Amino acid sequence: MQSRGMTREQLLDAAGDLMIERDSLEISLMDIAVRAGVNAAMVKYYFGNKEGLLLALLERDARGTLNQLLRLMAMDLPPDEKLKRHLVGVMRVCFQRPYINRLVVAVLRDQPANRRQQVADLYIRPMTDFYARVAEDGAAAGLFRPVDPMMLYFQAVGICDNIVAARVILPTIFGIDALSADQREQYIEQTLAIFLAGVRAPDARS
Amino acid sequence: MQSRGMTREQLLDAAGDLMIERDSLEISLMDIAVRAGVNAAMVKYYFGNKEGLLLALLERDARGTLNQLLRLMAMDLPPDEKLKRHLVGVMRVCFQRPYINRLVVAVLRDQPANRRQQVADLYIRPMTDFYARVAEDGAAAGLFRPVDPMMLYFQAVGICDNIVAARVILPTIFGIDALSADQREQYIEQTLAIFLAGVRAPDARS
Numbered sequence: 022m023q024s025r026g027m028t029r030e031q032l033l034d035a036a037g038d039l040m041i042e043r044d045s046l047e048i049s050l051m052d053i054a055v056r057a058g059v060n061a062a063m064v065k066y067y068f069g070n071k072e073g074l075l076l077a078l079l080e081r082d083a084r085g086t087l088n089q090l091l092r093l094m095a096m097d098l099p100p101d102e103k104l105k106r107h108l109v110g111v112m113r114v115c116f117q118r119p120y121i122n123r124l125v126v127a128v129l130r131d132q133p134a135n136r137r138q139q140v141a142d143l144y145i146r147p148m149t150d151f152y153a154r155v156a157e158d159g160a161a162a163g164l165f166r167p168v169d170p171m172m173l174y175f176q177a178v179g180i181c182d183n184i185v186a187a188r189v190i191l192p193t194i195f196g197i198d199a200l201s202a203d204q205r206e207q208y209i210e211q212t213l214a215i216f217l218a219g220v221r222a223p224d225a226r227s
Numbered sequence: 228m229q230s231r232g233m234t235r236e237q238l239l240d241a242a243g244d245l246m247i248e249r250d251s252l253e254i255s256l257m258d259i260a261v262r263a264g265v266n267a268a269m270v271k272y273y274f275g276n277k278e279g280l281l282l283a284l285l286e287r288d289a290r291g292t293l294n295q296l297l298r299l300m301a302m303d304l305p306p307d308e309k310l311k312r313h314l315v316g317v318m319r320v321c322f323q324r325p326y327i328n329r330l331v332v333a334v335l336r337d338q339p340a341n342r343r344q345q346v347a348d349l350y351i352r353p354m355t356d357f358y359a360r361v362a363e364d365g366a367a368a369g370l371f372r373p374v375d376p377m378m379l380y381f382q383a384v385g386i387c388d389n390i391v392a393a394r395v396i397l398p399t400i401f402g403i404d405a406l407s408a409d410q411r412e413q414y415i416e417q418t419l420a421i422f423l424a425g426v427r428a429p430d431a432r433s
Contacts, residue, residue: 045336169413189335193343208381
C-alpha cells in the first residue's frame with residue numbers, strides 16, 4: 022500500500038514523462054493515470070482537474086530552479102558571472118524537462134483571471150527580477166551594454182529553450198533523435214559564447 | 228456568392244486570427260467556421276480535417292518568408308548583412324503571426340511519419356540551409372566565430388520568437404497588453420545587437 026505523497030509524485034512523474042515522449046502538453050488524465058498505474062479517480066482526488074495537475078507539475082519543476090536563482094542573486098559575484106551561471110541553469114532545466122517553458126505559458130494562459138497574477142508572481146517574477154538586477158548591475162559596472170531588461174529576459178529564455186521546444190525538427194532535418202550529452206554541453210557553450218559576447222559592452226574586457 | 232478561393236482564404240484568416248486572440252493552436256473547426264461566417268462543412272471540404280487546415284495555414288504563412296529567404300541567399304552581400312536582414316525578417320513574421328513557430332512544430336509533430344520528411348524539407352530546410360551557408364561563409368570571411376550551424380539555427384529562432392511565444396507574460400509581469408510599435412523596433416534592434424555581436428569573431432571589426 023502506497024503513501025499519499027508517493028501516488029501524487031507518481032502522477033506528476035507520469036505526466037512529465039508523457040509530455041516529453043509526446044512533445045505535447047495535451048495529455049489526458051486517463052493516460053496519466055494508466056502510466057502511473059493508479060486509478061484515474063486519483064488524478065481528480067489530488068489535482069481536481071487538468072489545470073490543477075499542470076499547476077502542480079510547474080510547482081514541482083520550478084521549485085529547485087527558483088531556489089537556485091535566489092541563492093545566485095544573493096551571491097557576491099560580478100553580473101556577467103551571475104548571468105552565465107543562470108543561463109547554464111536554465112539550459113540544464115530545459116534539457117531535463119523540455120516542456121517546462123511551454124508549461125509556464127500554458128499554466129499562465131489557462132489560469133482564471135483572478136489567479137493569474139499570483140501564478141506570475143510566484144513562477145515568473147523571480148526570473149524577470151533577476152534580469153532587471155543583472156542588466157542594471159552589469160551596465161553600472163561597465164560590463165554590459167545598456168539593454169532593456171524585459172527584452173533581455175525574453176531573449177535569454179528563447180535562446181536557451183528553442184532547441185528543446187522545437188526538437189521535433191532534429192530527426193527530419195539533422196538526422197538525430199536528440200542531442201547527445203556532448204552536444205548538450207556544446208549547445209550550452211555556444212549559447213554562452215553568443216549571449217555573453219552579445220551583451221558585453223563594446224569596450225569591456227572579455 | 229463567393230468564389231472558392233475567397234472562402235478558403237477567409238477560413239485561413241479566421242484560423243490565424245483565433246490563434247492570435249487565444250494564444251493557442253487548439254481552435255475547433257466549428258469556431259473557425261463561425262468566425263469566417265461559413266458553414267462548418269466548408270472546413271472539411273477545403274482542408275479535410277484540422278491537420279489539413281494547419282498545414283494549409285503554414286503553407287500560406289511561410290510562402291512569403293521562404294521566397295524572401297531564397298532571394299536573400301542569392302544576393303551579393305556579406306554574411307553578417309545577410310544574417311542581419313534575415314533576423315529582421317524572422318522577427319517581423321513573428322510579430323505579425325505570433326503562432327508561426329508553434330505552428331511549424333505542431334504541423335511537423337502531427338504529420339503521419341511518411342509525410343513528415345516532405346513537410347520538413349519544404350518549410351524548415353530552407354532556413355537550416357541558410358544558417359549552414361551563412362555560418363560557413365561568415366567564418367571563412369573571418370567575420371564570425373566558428374559555430375555549429377544547427378545550433379545557430381535554433382538559437383536564432385529562439386531569440387527572435389520567444390517574446391511572442393511567451394507573450395502571455397507581458398500583462399501580468401510587465402503591465403502591457405502587447406509590445407507597442409516602438410517596442411517591437413526596439414526588440415529587433417536589441418536582438419540584432421546581441422546576436423550579431425555574439426557571433427562576431429573576436430578580432431573582426433564591427
